[in-house]
Every structure is written in C-alpha cells, then in structure tokens.
Amino acid sequence: MADHQQGVSSSGVAPEEDLSTTQTATVGQSRRLVDAFTRSRLIVVAVIATAVVLAYLRADSPVIATQAIVTGLLIGGVYGLVAMGLTLIFGVLDIVNFAHGAFLAVALFITWWLVSSMGFHPYLTMLATAPIMFALGYAVQRGILSGAMGKPLENQLLITLGISLVLENALLLFFGANPRAVALPGNQTVGVLGAVADLSRILAFVGALILAGLLFLVLQRTRLGTAIRAVAANDTGAQLVGIDTRRIYALTFAIGTACAGAAGTLVAPLVTVEPSTGALFNIVAFVVVVIGGMGNVVGALVGGLIIGLAEQLGTIFLPGQSPLLSVFIVFVLVLFLRPQGLFGRTS
Amino acid sequence: MTQTATTDRAASKPLPRKPWNRHLLAIAVLAVLMVPVPLLLPASQQSIAMRVLIFALMSVGWNIMSGFGGMFSFGHASYFGLGAYTSAWLLVESEVSPWIGMAAGVLVASVFAVVSGFLALRYRLKGAYFALATFAFAEMFRLLATNTDLVNRAEGYHVPLKVDESWWWMQFAPTSPNYFWIALALLIAALAISVLFLRSRTGQFALAVRDDQDAAAALGIPVIRYKLLTMALSAAITSVAGAFYVQYYLFIDPDLAFGSAVSIQAILPAVIGGVGTIWGPVLGAVILGPLSDMTATLLRNPPEFLAFLAGRGGLDVMIYGVLLIIIILVLPQGIYSAVRERWFRP
Amino acid sequence: MSILRVEGLTKRFRGVTAVDDVSFEVEEGSILGVIGPNGAGKTTVFNLIAGAVAPDAGRTFLEGAEITGKPPHAIAQAGMVRTFQLMRPFYSMSVLDNIAIAVLASRTGHRAPRDRAAEIVHTVGLDVWRDAPTEGLPTAALKRLELARALALQPKVLLLDEVLAGLVPSERAPVMDLLERLRREEGITMVFVEHIMAAVMRLSDSVLVLNLGKVLTAGTPEEVTKDPRVIEAYLGEEPTRADS
Numbered sequence: 001m002a003d004h005q006q007g008v009s010s011s012g013v014a015p016e017e018d019l020s021t022t023q024t025a026t027v028g029q030s031r032r033l034v035d036a037f038t039r040s041r042l043i044v045v046a047v048i049a050t051a052v053v054l055a056y057l058r059a060d061s062p063v064i065a066t067q068a069i070v071t072g073l074l075i076g077g078v079y080g081l082v083a084m085g086l087t088l089i090f091g092v093l094d095i096v097n098f099a100h101g102a103f104l105a106v107a108l109f110i111t112w113w114l115v116s117s118m119g120f121h122p123y124l125t126m127l128a129t130a131p132i133m134f135a136l137g138y139a140v141q142r143g144i145l146s147g148a149m150g151k152p153l154e155n156q157l158l159i160t161l162g163i164s165l166v167l168e169n170a171l172l173l174f175f176g177a178n179p180r181a182v183a184l185p186g187n188q189t190v191g192v193l194g195a196v197a198d199l200s201r202i203l204a205f206v207g208a209l210i211l212a213g214l215l216f217l218v219l220q221r222t223r224l225g226t227a228i229r230a231v232a233a234n235d236t237g238a239q240l241v242g243i244d245t246r247r248i249y250a251l252t253f254a255i256g257t258a259c260a261g262a263a264g265t266l267v268a269p270l271v272t273v274e275p276s277t278g279a280l281f282n283i284v285a286f287v288v289v290v291i292g293g294m295g296n297v298v299g300a301l302v303g304g305l306i307i308g309l310a311e312q313l314g315t316i317f318l319p320g321q322s323p324l325l326s327v328f329i330v331f332v333l334v335l336f337l338r339p340q341g342l343f344g345r346t347s
Numbered sequence: 348m349t350q351t352a353t354t355d356r357a358a359s360k361p362l363p364r365k366p367w368n369r370h371l372l373a374i375a376v377l378a379v380l381m382v383p384v385p386l387l388l389p390a391s392q393q394s395i396a397m398r399v400l401i402f403a404l405m406s407v408g409w410n411i412m413s414g415f416g417g418m419f420s421f422g423h424a425s426y427f428g429l430g431a432y433t434s435a436w437l438l439v440e441s442e443v444s445p446w447i448g449m450a451a452g453v454l455v456a457s458v459f460a461v462v463s464g465f466l467a468l469r470y471r472l473k474g475a476y477f478a479l480a481t482f483a484f485a486e487m488f489r490l491l492a493t494n495t496d497l498v499n500r501a502e503g504y505h506v507p508l509k510v511d512e513s514w515w516w517m518q519f520a521p522t523s524p525n526y527f528w529i530a531l532a533l534l535i536a537a538l539a540i541s542v543l544f545l546r547s548r549t550g551q552f553a554l555a556v557r558d559d560q561d562a563a564a565a566l567g568i569p570v571i572r573y574k575l576l577t578m579a580l581s582a583a584i585t586s587v588a589g590a591f592y593v594q595y596y597l598f599i600d601p602d603l604a605f606g607s608a609v610s611i612q613a614i615l616p617a618v619i620g621g622v623g624t625i626w627g628p629v630l631g632a633v634i635l636g637p638l639s640d641m642t643a644t645l646l647r648n649p650p651e652f653l654a655f656l657a658g659r660g661g662l663d664v665m666i667y668g669v670l671l672i673i674i675i676l677v678l679p680q681g682i683y684s685a686v687r688e689r690w691f692r693p
Numbered sequence: 694m695s696i697l698r699v700e701g702l703t704k705r706f707r708g709v710t711a712v713d714d715v716s717f718e719v720e721e722g723s724i725l726g727v728i729g730p731n732g733a734g735k736t737t738v739f740n741l742i743a744g745a746v747a748p749d750a751g752r753t754f755l756e757g758a759e760i761t762g763k764p765p766h767a768i769a770q771a772g773m774v775r776t777f778q779l780m781r782p783f784y785s786m787s788v789l790d791n792i793a794i795a796v797l798a799s800r801t802g803h804r805a806p807r808d809r810a811a812e813i814v815h816t817v818g819l820d821v822w823r824d825a826p827t828e829g830l831p832t833a834a835l836k837r838l839e840l841a842r843a844l845a846l847q848p849k850v851l852l853l854d855e856v857l858a859g860l861v862p863s864e865r866a867p868v869m870d871l872l873e874r875l876r877r878e879e880g881i882t883m884v885f886v887e888h889i890m891a892a893v894m895r896l897s898d899s900v901l902v903l904n905l906g907k908v909l910t911a912g913t914p915e916e917v918t919k920d921p922r923v924i925e926a927y928l929g930e931e932p933t934r935a936d937s
Contacts, residue, residue, distance in 0.1 A: 096475050147676045153474050154419045158618060159675045161611070165668030172661030275661075279607070283486065286479060322490040328483050335480050336470040362789070362807050363824050548797050555794045558783035565743065565777070567769035567798040567846055623785075 044342045048306065055313045067195040068312040074197055075270075076308020077205040078263050080301035081212050082281055083288035085259025088215075091295025092232040092252040095145060096153060098160040101282020102167035103257045105275055107133050107264030109171055112273045115182050122182050123207070126265040130258050137257025141250045149249070164282070171275040184269035200269035207266045212301050215259065219297065228252050232295065260285075283324070284311075287331040293341030302343065306330075367546045370625055371539065378535045385524035393522055397595060399636030400530035404588040405609075406616035406628035407537045412581030413614070414623035415545065416574065417557030419474075422481030423585055423613040425463075425488055426456040428604030430586025432492065435504040435593045445517040449590040456586035457579040464578040468571050482610070489605035503600025506593060517594045526595050533591060534629075537584050541625050544580060553577045585613060608664075615667055619674050621681025630683050635670075639663040696721040696882050697773070697850050702741050702751035704734075711737045713906040715751070719850070724876060724883045726897035726914070728890075730927050733903040735886045736778060739852050743775040744768040755850065770800065774843040775852035778886075780835040782827035788838055789814060789823050795845035810845065817841045817871060832859040836868070844875070851875075853885035857892055865889070869896060890918070902926070 052069065059065040086100045107129040114125045140163060148159045184200040192202065219225035230238040231248045239245050263281070271277050288307050292299030307327055314326020334342065388396060409423045433455045434448025443451075463484055472480050493501045512519045519525045544550040552573045555563045564570050593599045603609070616635055621627025642662040649656050656662070678685045695718040704712040712734045719725045727735050740746040742753045744765040752761045760768050769775075783791050792810035814823045817837045822830060827838065836856055843851055853872075857865050869892055875881050887893050893900060893914060900917040902909040904926040910917060917923055 144672060144676070151675075151679070154478075155675050155679055157419070157421070157475070157478060158614070159672055162668040162671030162675065165611075165671070166665050169661035169665040169668065173656060173659050173665065176659055283482075287483075290476070290479065321494045325487060325490040325494075328487045328490070331483050332480065332487070335472065335476055335483070336466065339470075339472065339476050360823070362811060363787075551794055551797060554785060555783050558785050559781045561745065561765075562777065562781035562783065562842075563794075564765040565745075565769055565775050566795045566842055567766050567774075568794075569764075569766045 040338075040342065044306075048309070051310075051313055055316045059316045063194065065316060066193065068316055069309065070192050070195040070197055071201070072309040072312030073305055074201045074205040074308070075311070076305035077208040077212075077301075078267055078304070079281075079284050079288055079308050080304025081208040081266075082260055082263045082285045083292065083300040083304050084212055084215060084297050085256035085263075086285045087289045087292060087295055087297055087300040088228075088259070089253055089256040090289065091297070092228055093141075093145075093149065093249050095149070095156050095253075096160065097253075097256070098157055098282065099140075099164035099167060100160075100256070100260050100285055101278035101280070102164035103133055103137065103278070104260040104264040104281050105171055105278025106136070106167055107261035108268055108271070108273050108277060109175055109275075111265045111268040112180055112182050115268075116180075122184055122265065122268050123203070125268075126262055129261045129265045133261025133264075134254045134258040138250050138254035140257075141253035145253065146246070146249070164278075168275045168278060175275070177274065180273040182268040182273060187269065198270070204266040204270060208263065211259070211262050215255070216297065218255075224251065228255075280324075284327060287327055289341075290331065290339070291334050291341055293343045296341065296343050299341055299343035303341070306342075365546070367542055370542045373626075374535060374538045374542065377538075378531065381531050382528070385527035390522050393527070395637050395640050396527060397530060398639065399632045400527070400534055401588055401592055401595075402612055402616050402636050403629045403632035404530070404534050404537055404591070405585055405613040406620075406632055407534070407541060408581050408584030408586075408588065409613035410581075410617045410622060410624075410628050411541065411544065411584065412578050414617060414627070415541075415550065415557065416553050416577035416581070418574065418578065419478050420481045420581075420610075421478040421614075422483070422485035422610050423581075424485040424605045424607065424609035425481070426460060426582040426585040427589035427592075427609050427613065428485070428488055428492070428601075429456040429459055429582075430589030431593045431599045431604045432498055432504075432589075433586075434590040435506065435599050436498060438506060438593075439504050444515050445590065445594050446515070449587055452586045452590045453583045456582040456589075460578040460582035461575050464575050465571070468574060482607070485605050485607070485610055489601045492601035492605060501601060503598060503603070504593070506597040508597070530591060530595070533587055537587070538625065538629070540580070540584070545625070549573060549576055611667075615671060617681070619670060619681060621683030621685075621687075624681065624683050624687070627681050627683040631681070634682075635667065638666055642666060695719055696756055697742075697884065698754040699738075699742060700752045700754075702738065702753070703749050704737055704741055704746065705749055711906050712741060712748075715903070715906070715908050717901050717908065717911060719882055719884055720898075721849075721882055722876065722880050723898040724872075724885070724896050726893040726900045727884060727886045727903065728888070728893055728900060728917075729903035729909070732905075734906040735903055736854060737906075738903070739775055739854055739884075739886065742768075743773065743852055769798075769846060769848075772847075772849035773852065774846045774848035774850070776839040776843050776854055776856060778854040778858065780832075780839055782830075782835060782838055784827055787824050787826055788819055788830070788834070788841075791827060791838055792841050792845050795842040799846045801847065813841050813845050816844070818867065833864040836860060840868075840871075848881060850882045850884065853883060853887075855886055855888065857887060857889050865892065872896060894918070 052065075055068060056062055056065040059068070082100070082104060086097060089095055089097050089100070110129050110132060111122060111125045114120045114128060115122055144163065145159065148156050184203075187198060187200050189196050190199050190202060219229060227238070227243050227248055228251070230241070230243060231245050231252075235245050238248070284307060288300055288303040291306060292301070292303030307330070310330045311323040311327050314321070314323050314329075318326055384396065385393065405423070405427060408426070409420060413419045430449070430452035433452035434445050437443035437448040437451055438445055467477055467480055492498050498504075506518070509516050509518045512523065512525075514525075517529070545554070552563065552568050553576070555568060556570050556573055560570055589604065616631030617628040618631065619634060620629065620631030646656055646659060646662055674681065697719040699718070700716050702712055702715045703710070715734070715738055717725070727738070729735055737746070741748045741751075744760070744763050744767065747762055752759060754760065755768070755771055755773050758771070760771060760773070763771075783794060786794070789807060789810050792813050793806045796806040796809045796813075811823065814820055817840055819834060819837050819841060822834045827835070830838070836859070840853070840856060857868060860868065872883065873896065876883060885896070897914050899911065900914050901911045902917055902920075902923050909922055909926055910920055912920075
C-alpha cells in the first residue's frame with residue numbers, strides 16, 4: 001500500500017532516473033521497478049496520444065485540432081518556464097510560493113512601462129526585467145521568507161499569499177485597472193505545420209525553451225547548480241559539506257522568480273497586461289508543478305507542454321467552457337490519482 | 348513515582364472547569380450589546396458593519412474546518428458560492444423565499460463538502476495537495492458558472508426588488524436595521540454552534556483527529572467520519588453567509604460567489620484574529636471589515652504626494668497582504684491567542 | 694483459548710520483505726514479549742495486526758473473529774488497543790483531556806468522561822501532571838499517558854510498543870509494577886515489543902523472537918535467551934577464539 005505523500009514531498013531537483021530509494025533490491029526486483037517507471041511514462045504518452053486522436057475525431061475539421069495542438073504546445077513552453085521556476089523554489093526551499101504569478105505580473109508591467117514610456121523593443125526589456133526580478137526575489141526571500149522557512153505549510157502558503165496580494169494590488173494601485181497591451185513590432189501570422197500562429201507566440205515558445213535549457217545547464221553544469229541540487233536533496237548534508245544554505249535559498253528563490261519574470265516579458269505581447277494576469281499564470285504554474293512532480297525541473301517543462309495541450313484540446317472537447325476548466329479537470333485527476341505527478345518518484 | 352500523600356492530594360484536586368459556559372455567556376452578552384448598534388450608527392457606517400458581520404460569519408465557518416479540524420481550506424468560496432447561487436437561483440427561477448433558499452443552500456453545500464471531502468480523504472490528500480484541491484474546486488465552480496446558461500453565465504443574478512418590506516422575502520429598505528439584525532442573529536447562532544460543537548463529542552474528536560490522526564484512530568475514533576462531519580458543518584455555516592450576501596447586496600455573479608477573493612476573505616479574519624479559537628474570526632473581521640472603507644476614504648481625498656492614486660482601488664487588499672505577512676511572521680497564532688496567552692493563563 | 698491468533702502475516706515494501714510469514718498465538722490473560730534486533734519487523738507486525746498497514750498475506754483473529762484488514766479504529770473498538778513507540782499525545786489538550794478523549798471513544802464511557810479520566814490518571818500515577826499541557830512533559834509521563842489512553846478503552850488486548858524505551862531504570866520499575874497489576878487485576882492480555890531484557894524476562898509468560906522479518910523461535914523467556922540462534926541474531930557471528 002503506497003503512502004502517497006505527507007503534505008508536500010521534498011523530492012530533490014534531480015533527474016527522474018533515481019532508483020536509490022530501493023534498499024536490498026535484487027537485480028530482478030530493480031528491473032521490475034524500472035518497468036514500473038517506464039510503464040507510467042508509457043501510460044502518460046498513451047493518454048496524450050488518445051486525447052490527440054479523439055480531438056481530431058471530435059473537431060469539426062482536422063485543421064482545428066492541429067491548430068489547438070500547435071497553440072497549446074507553444075503556450076505550453078512558457079507555462080513550462082514559469083513552472084520550472086516554481087518547482088525549483090519548491091524543491092530547494094520547500095516553500096509553496098503562491099506569489100509566483102504576482103512576480104510574473106510585476107515583470108509584465110515593467111515590460112509594458114519600458115515599452116510604452118521608453119519605446120524599447122519588448123524582448124529587449126528582458127535585460128531589465130530578469131535582473132530586477134532576480135533582485136526582487138532575492139530581497140523577498142532574505143527579508144520576509146527566511147522567517148517562514150521550516151514553518152508549517154499553511155503559514156508559508158499564507159505569507160506568500162500575502163506577498164501576492166501586496167504585489168498585485170500595488171500594481172493595481174499604481175497602474176490602475178485599465179487593461180493594456182504590448183505590441184511586438186513586426187508581428188505577423190506564420191504558418192506552422194498546417195496551422196497558424198503569431199510570431200510573438202512562436203518567439204515566446206522559443207525563448208522559453210532557450211531559457212529552460214539555460215536553467216538546466218546552470219543546474220547541471222555549474223558549481224552553483226550543483227550546490228542548489230545538493231541543498232534540494234539534503235540541506236543538512238549540504239551544510240555539513242560547507243555550502244552556505246542561506247545563500248543558496250535566496251539565490252534559488254531569486255532564480256525562480258527571474259524565471260517568472262523572464263516569462264512575463266516573453267508573454268507580454270500575447271496577453272492583456274493587467275494585474276490579474278499574474279493570477280492566471282499562478283494557477284497554471286501550480287497545476288503544472290503538481291503534474292510534473294514537485295521539485296522535478298524537467299517534469300515542469302514537460303508538464304507545461306502537457307497543460308498547454310490540455311488547455312487547447314479542452315476547447316474542442318468542452319466547447320463553450322473556459323479552457324481553464326479542462327486544465328483544472330486534469331489537475332484534479334492527477335491530484336487524486338497520482339499526486340506525486342506524472343514524473344515524480346513514488347515516495 | 349509520587350508519595351502517597353502527594354498523590355492523594357493531587358487526586359482530590361477538583362477538575363478544572365471547561366470554558367464553554369463562559370463563552371456562551373460572552374456570546375449572549377455580545378448579542379445583547381450589538382442589538383442597538385444599527386440604530387446608533389450613521390447610515391454611512393452601516394455597510395461597514397454589514398461587511399464585518401459577513402466576514403465574521405464566513406470566517407467562523409472556515410475556522411471550523413481549518414482551525415478546529417486542521418484541514419486547511421484554500422477554496423471556501425465553493426461553499427459560499429453554492430449557498431449564494433442556490434438561494435439566488437431558487438429565488439429568481441422559482442420564486443422561493445430566501446429563507447428556504449438559505450436552507451437549500453446549506454443542504455447543497457454540505458452535500459458537496461461531504462462528497463468532495465470523502466474523495467479527498469479516500470485519496471489521501473493532505474497539506475498543500477488538499478489545499479490546492481479545494482482551490483481547484485472553487486475555481487472550477489467559478490468557470491462553470493461563468494459559462495453555463497443554467498445559472499445565467501457571467502451575468503449572474505439580480506434579486507428582483509419587492510415593493511414593500513418583507514420578512515418572507517428578506518428585503519427591506521436599504522438602510523433598514525433588519526439586515527443587521529438578521530446577520531447578527533446568524534453570526535450569534537454560528538458562534539453558539541461553534542461552542543456547542545467543541546463541547547460535543549464530535550468536536551472533541553475533531554480536535555483529537557487534528558492533533559494526531561493516527562493516535563485518534565488507534566483509540567477507536569473513526570477518523571474519516573468525523574472529518575466529514577466537520578467539513579459539512581463548516582460548509583453549512585459558510586453557505587449561509589453566501590445566501591445572506593445575495594439578499595443584502597441584491598446581486599451575485601460567478602466572481603463574487605466563487606472568486607479567490609472570497610476564499611481569502613474567509614481565511615484572513617481567522618488567521619489574523621486567531622485560527623482555532625472561537626473569537627479569533629470575529630476579532631479579525633472587526634479589524635479587516637472597516638479597512639476597505641478607510642482606504643477608500645483615504646483615496647478619495649489623498650494627500651498631495653499621493654494625488655495620482657486618487658480614486659484607485661487596491662490599497663485595502665494591499666494592507667490585507669501586509670497585515671497577513673506581519674501576523675504570520677510575528678504572531679502566527681493570531682492576535683486573540685497571543686493576548687489570551689499573555690493575560691489569561693489557561 | 695487464544696485471544697489473539699496471527700497466521701502467516703507477510704508484508705513487503707518495495708522489494709524488501711519486512712514481515713515474512715509470521716504466526717503466533719497469545720493466551721488470554723498472558724503476556725507475550727516480542728524481541729529481535731533492530732529492523733526485525735517488530736513494529737511492522739504491530740502495525741499489521743493493529744490495522745495501520747494492510748498485510749500482503751496472512752490473517753489475524755481476535756477472540757476468534759477475523760480482524761484482518763480492518764481499519765485501526767475498528768480494531769480498537771473490538772478490544773485490541775495499541776500504543777505508539779514515539780509518543781503521540783493530542784498536543785492541544787491537557788493530560789486529563791487526552792485521556793477523556795479515549796474515554797469518550799470507548800464503548801461505555803460517555804457519562805462524566807472527565808471523572809473517569811481522572812480515575813485513570815490516578816491508576817497510572819499521572820496525578821501530578823493531570824492538568825498540565827502535554828507540551829514539555831517528561832518522557833516518563835508521556836509514556837504513561839500513552840498507556841492511560843489505551844487503558845481508557847478497556848482493552849482486552851494491549852499492544853505495547855517499547856513502552857519502557859527512554860525511561861531510566863528508576864522509572865521503569867513502577868511501569869512494570871503497573872503492567873503486572875493490570876494483568877493481575879484486570880486480566881488484560883498484553884503483547885509488548887521491548888529491547889530491555891530485564892523487562893522481558895520479568896514480565897513475559899512467553900517470548901517471540903523475530904529476525905529479518907521471520908519468526909526465529911518462540912518459548913519461555915529462559916528457553917529463548919539461552920537459544921544460540923537468538924544470541925547469534927543479536928550479536929552477529931559466533932565469538933571467535935580471540936574474543937571468547
């Protein structure tokens with residue numbers, strides 16, 4: 001009888017192929033476990049494939065289905081980037097950061113402001129938003145959240161909720177509720193695999209993947225990344241080998257927030273710039289993180305793609321309903337049936 | 348372990364008395380003191396008083412499940428909204444009295460609480476996962492309501508105005524004290540129910556289950572049953588707040604019913620006042636209720652250097668956020684508990 | 694007549710067999726000591742028969758009725774109550790109220806539960822701590838509280854998981870006296886897991902030895918402690934010429 005989880009599991013920021021949880025397993029038994037692992041992946045692939053096929057059958061025309069798939073995957077890349085930041089924070093600090101979306105909204109507004117007041121090219125603003133959000137995240141963690149580390153989860157949820165309320169409403173207060181837009185110069189519709197997509201959407205996707213890859217490189221190839229992974233796996237152990245965990249916590253939170261910030265800049269041309277946009281991405285990020293497995297960075301990226309897909313396919317299966325509804329349906333199903341996520345380890 | 352003499356002395360110590368009667372007395376006193384309030388308050392303050400009462404009622408409801416029951420809910424808007432929409436729908440579509448609508452709302456919300464709670468418990472959702480699941484349900488209701496014709500989609504419902512004041516239809520002149528008295532009566536009832544709940548076997552078991560679920564089970568307590576009872580009670584009280592809300596503000600739509608702001612409004616007073624205490628939610632509501640009006644007044648005529656903020660919204664919620672952060676960092680058990688510990692030894 | 698009968702209990706966790714085909718019987722009113730080196734599966738056996746964990750194979754019978762796979766609260770209500778190795782008090786309540794909860798949960802204790810709880814406080818010797826919050830209580834008191842709560846349910850069988858662990862010798866003797874008195878006066882059957890050999894020797898009518906999840910042997914305390922296999926299990930290999 002597998003014990004699903006005790007609250008939030010602190011699975012490390014590690015590649016999924018970690019079978020170190022078995023103890024005196026024989027080779028035969030470990031082969032059985034590997035099968036269980038690949039079996040779950042195959043099930044996921046099978047479910048997705050079935051959904052895609054059903055979409056084609058259900059849609060009024062195959063073009064619609066293809067369009068949904070393309071749109072879904074493109075936005076899914078950005079979801080993945082946002083979720084990667086959130087899951088990183090979770091894996092290392094064990095904090096359920098409800099303010100993640102609010103940080104994205106802040107970056108969104110910084111982008112808008114730089115574009116509309118200073119005439120910058122939207123993507124150029126990332127040179128500003130990423131560092132600013134990094135610094136903001138660092139300050140928030142050092143200043144506020146360090147006092148909440150190790151506290152019961154409800155406290156963390158509430159503090160980060162408080163931070164999100166402050167940030168979002170500060171935006172509301174200073175910028176007002178009027179929805180705004182950021183235009184991408186040279187935006188055009190491009191054909192992709194038989195469907196169409198805005199250039200801004202494609203660029204957002206590409207940008208997200210590049211940044212995700214960069215993050216992955218940092219985690220796997222740099223000393224900082226190794227330190228981060230060490231703290232995620234075992235913070236006491238990391239301290240014992242001389243890692244300054246406080247610094248790592250702050251840096252990780254900063255990196256995670258910077259991911260949200262970068263994503264904010266990337267999506268600026270795609271979404272309405274208003275304070276509540278952050279809340280939307282926040283919800284999706286949480287769903288993706290749960291689906292990908294809390295703390296699992298690669299899972300977050302793949303989960304993002306899956307959710308993007310689910311959202312758009314949902315418009316085919318549930319016409320007239322909000323695409324967000326299908327996201328939640330998937331969320332609830334995963335929460336109940338496989339809360340460790342599609343790729344997380346069965347603890 | 349102890350000498351016979353000390354043991355005898357210790358054994359003959361009278362049992363400490365439980366505070367239930369004290370609380371009930373305090374509730375009665377509060378009721379009596381509050382009755383003349385609407386007659387004394389200027390009309391401009393009426394809405395604040397109403398907001399305080401509704402916040403308090405919602406939060407008392409939330410506190411039952413999340414404070415006494417230990418099951419942190421991030422989606423209490425589900426119950427609030429179900430109460431609101433059930434009574435609104437029955438009123439508008441079938442001309443049913445809001446009192447009956449309120450009872451129907453209680454039924455719908457409780458059933459939903461038991462069903463969703465059972466699923467959550469059966470699938471062993473705990474902690475963050477449980478909280479996120481409650482949040483997801485509330486959001487799903489909101490999205491469904493926004494897009495479903497059955498409940499008027501995003502338009503929501505306007506309560507049809509009656510010409511004359513009527514208790515049956517729960518409609519009075521906008522500044523009528525009757526609204527206040529009804530809300531007060533509901534809050535008093537909710538507080539009394541809280542006390543009776545805690546005093547009862549059900550409540551005691553709920554606390555034990557909260558403190559240590561496995562130990563409670565090992566002592567013969569059917570954990571799931573008592574958790575579900577707690578959830579149902581919590582949902583019932585919160586749904587009443589929802590049904591009343593519709594009658595007072597005469598309007599409901601998916602965001603007002605199921606939005607995350609509602610869930611936050613249920614949580615905040617209890618957290619600030621003291622989670623898991625009887626009076627915490629009330630104290631928190633008294634602190635937070637006037638905040639919106641105060642900030643709105645401030646922003647109507649802001650000082651020079653803040654002139655650009657004139658007429659903007661959001662300051663009140665910002666302050667909620669700041670308060671929340673400060674309380675969690677400094678007084679995580681809430682103001683009421685902190686005061687109680689310092690001044691009244693248990 | 695055996696009040697508790699366990700047949701072929703088996704439990705596997707992810708490739709490790711924690712409990713392997715364990716069977717034993719306990720006579721009514723007797724005391725069974727369960728010993729074995731760390732990791733032998735003792736607490737898992739408790740978890741299995743108390744219903745906290747479902748077995749992969751095997752059956753458990755209480756007073757002849759099968760209780761395999763029943764949830765913990767049902768087994769407790771049926772008359773078999775367990776204590777926990779790591780004490781689990783209800784942290785928001787006083788000692789008295791902790792016990793009162795158990796009284797409330799028992800089949801008969803609904804009238805004046807706090808009075809009944811006060812009696813139990815006296816029986817186990819917790820009078821000094823009666824109204825104290827459980828936070829900050831010394832281990833000895835917490836252990837007694839575990840016992841008191843279990844007793845409040847008027848159990849027929851008590852499963853005691855290392856009830857003496859963490860106690861200094863002077864604290865152990867009164868607990869052992871208490872257990873003997875309970876068996877003598879109330880006729881409670883007991884199964885207890887213990888590492889302290891003196892307690893096992895003194896209290897047990899019979900002893901069950903577990904090792905690596907299997908039953909190594911069973912018998913009277915004298916038989917078991919002289920069994921070379923038991924010695925080997927605890928100490929490892931036979932002493933070499935250099936050590937002996």
